[in-house]
Amino acid sequence: MPLLEVRNLKAYYLTSRGPVKAVDNVSFDLERGESLGLAGESGCGKSTLGFSLINLLPPPGKIVDGSIKIDGIEVVGKPDEELRREVRWKKISMIFQGAMNALNPVLTIGDQLSEPLIYHQGVSKVEATERVKEHLELVGLDPDIYKRYPHELSGGMKQRAVIAMALLEHPDVIIADEPTTALDVIVQAQILNLLKSLKKKLNLSIIFISHDLAVISEIADRLAIMYAGEIVEIGPSENLYLNPRHPYTQKLLGAIPRLKKKVERLEFIPGAPPNLIHPPSGCRFHPRCPYRFEPCDKEEPPFIEVEPGHYVRCHLFAKR
Amino acid sequence: MRWEDFKASLSDFWFEFRREKSGIVGMVILIFFIVLAVFAPYIAPADASAHWRDVPYWQNLPRAVPPAWTNVFSTKKKPPHLILQPASTDVRQMGQITENTFVFEYDFTYDDYPTDLMLLISANITDPAKPPTLVLTATRPDGTTVDLVSTKLAGSGVGEQRLLISSLKDFKARLVGFAREYENPEVASTLEYQLIDPMRILFSEAKEGIMTAKGAAPLKGKYVFTAKVYTFNPADEISEPKLVMAGKVYGLLGTDTLRRDLFSGLVWGTRVSLAVGIVSSVLTTLIGVIYGVASAYFGGWTDEAMQRVAEIVASIPVLPLLIIIFEFYKPTIWPVIILMTLFSWPGTNKVVRSMGFQLKEMQYVEAARALGAGGRWIILRHMMPQILPYVFASIALGVPGYVLLEAGLSFLGLGDVSRVTWGQILHDAQGSAAALNGMWWWVVPPGLAIAMLGLSFALLGSALNKILSPKMRTL
């Protein structure tokens, strides 16, 4: 049984102008110790998916349908009180985007990290301090950081502290939402190294959300590409990076400038991602797709397994 | 700043505003007051405000009576204030003497007596040595006739004369004489003359108790008053007689001890209060905005100096200072407004300055500078349109403060005495210990009006804040 099993998940933002279908019919599995990269452009629903998994969708967001099973526990529809006691932070936790800049400036790192342990877990103060220091060391920080305030730390150190915070209650799955986006490239590499080693050391499952396919390639065992609320392609990283099937994935990879390879002219995808209140009919990518043909604007493409474990949502691969 | 910017921010703003219920409530209250203020000359007597301090102007009204609608809540109907026009007029010439007869009819259906009886009359007397004589008689519903008074009118000049008949000695003496016929003589002889109310005798059943109101109920029915005015010179003219039955209730909001109609005062006071509130708030906000934007735009030492000045001004205690100034110098409304604004702008300045600093760092401002834009262009085209929504909110939130400040000054007797304001009505009420004497109609309405006007702007302002604060974050 996979550690995380997501089936037909739909998470909408119920706005006055109609539901924004930010996550629409998303299914995937995640095994223990596996890392899944979740890539897509801004507004594709990747962060919404992350928030849905930990059941912390900001209003007016709501999971309207589907199932999320974490370690066999069904999360959708579970009362918040139980979720907090059994699942959130214990089975699954999240490194929020920009969390390092949201640390409370008037509390020491130690206080901020130990507070949830003391208040939610009933851990004694001494024990909490002990555990926080342990975790600070785990993420490569000096345990003395415990007494420091956020402004005394560099960006990389703050991000490490945030990672330590997500690990405090020993979750099986950790969702990292753009954890390196605000960081400089050297610090980014350091944080990626940290996540890699944590994954190995703790047998951690990671969902790594990013817009940057180059960063994701450093860590993801499998890669899912999201477009307009849907997963359009998912499969082992090697297959996706080296042999992408979906036109969107192909174009996206073709748009990345390489440092170590001279590219004469980069590709780009004309147009802009669609409005998620009224997504295009049929395949959501068809208005921007260079290969579109007759069924694309009418029928929704099926999710097709093109090789073991590699699925594509595209009519080009549908047997007819 | 172009008109288009102004229009755009206004329409954005209205779109958001419509959804704020509290704001709409505030708006409705405010519109009510604005209507009162604008139409004051039509709602209340047009010259009431100008004559607020003119005691004789109000003499035709009853003294310190509650509003007429209090009758609805009381089983004892009190007579309202009535001004009777003659039902019939007759002139007879008898040689040199002219007899003018005026007949007034009064339907008395109340459980209490009018407070006073007055005769208003225009007389044009040619010879002051021969003043006209007035003889007033009353025929009561029971058929009895009482001679009320026989007196001389004032003997000189032209113009309206006002005779407070019910306070004439003659009037009282005659009515007491009339009452003695019915009253228990024992009671009559022990009664202190001072305490006898002639008006009560006039309007009571003719039986025992007429002098004390014990046992004798008010005599309801039609009273006919006949006023005969004799003039002794053919050239003398008598016209426009009116008989005033000073009631025990008056108008919408009653009267004060100077017989002033409080409704008129309140309506006219709306004008001043609104004007003072809005003008002061607009002026303060304008000064604050211009000062703040300039301070932010120039930055550096200029900003430093301008802010220290603003802080010094802000630290001056306004109310005590105004009290001292106005103690020596009786102000009119404009100095009050100007002095209030002169000390209140630093707050707006601080907020606008911080917004200005944010705006100044916006990339589109930098882009404009890179294109060669100068200070004027950047302030007017790029900064002001963004600050404008805040300006609206700031004006709205500022108004109640000034209404209260003006009321406070007036209450302390330091306001503009040439106009009526809510604060002055309260000041006068305080002076006459209105609250202690149960004259609630003198205290509650102006107090309530101040509170409601404040509330309306507070509601508006809070709605504005709700609308604008998320936007401010996106600045």
Added chain:
Amino acid sequence: MAEVVVKVENLKKYFPLRRSVVEFLRGSPPRSVKAVDDISFEIHRGEVFALAGESGCGKTTTGRLIVKLLEPTSGKIYFNGTDVTTLSREEEKEYRKKAQIIFQDPYGSLNPRFRVYNVLEEPLILQGIGETKSEREELIIRALESVRMVPPEEFLGRFPHQLSGGQRQRVAIARALILNPEFIVADEPVSMLDLSIRAEILNLMEDVKKRFGLTYLYITHDLSTARYFSDRIAIMYLGKIVELADSDTLVENPLHPYTKALIAAVPEPEPSMKDVIKEIPIKGEVPSAANVPPGCRFHPRCPYRFEPCDKEEPPFIEVEPGHWVACHLYSKR
């Protein structure tokens, strides 16, 4: 050698720090952030010159100094041979026509209350170009066409929030182009755009460069786009240029230890690095520019540091033609 458009000489920009009351009373000397500390370089006509480095290295400040959004503390900036640090008001206005800037944030660089028409009319009004309204409209339409916003009429009446990120950035480019400049500072023009349109904007900038004979100063933290887009790259660290070479040489044969580390840290979209803990040769993070280390400012993090590094500032030397580096490892002694 190609004609020099911009020449920067010993340029410095220090931002003074406020002293606290205690510092003031103690009489401690005023401190400052040395955002740009004595840099010199030349930009040739028709080239894309990239200034790359991590946040806080002074690259953005340099760009703003060149287009005169900031006044330098000292040093000279020559534009076509004229010193632009001492211009009269009139000359400055004239200079702004020739040197323009494109900003990073397509959301922040357009006034939310301006329609596209107003955005593009602003430079014309400010510079007094176009006598009549129809003349200006003609120019505006041409500018929109040149950034491939077609049909232009469709966009004239739109507000920025009615445009996509890429369209906004194109309007920003059009605003810079409308004055017919020779030189444009592009300050991270694509870093806030989605991947799929980044290339579109870079390609567009490349095309208008060819069409209008422009010269760019491309400021970025992203070495990959710098290599793709620019002819030469200068790496900045704490207010100094540490290495300067043509793009290919710099990426393929970096000399400075810092450049080497930067290049090693850039991820490639290839799954081969998965699970490999990358060797990053340098430790820690960039210190604050208010507290610059003595000697070579990179020495506390440098794995190769030796005796002179913490004392002497390394000279900027040309190791091979066109390849400059500021490192004691390469200085002849």
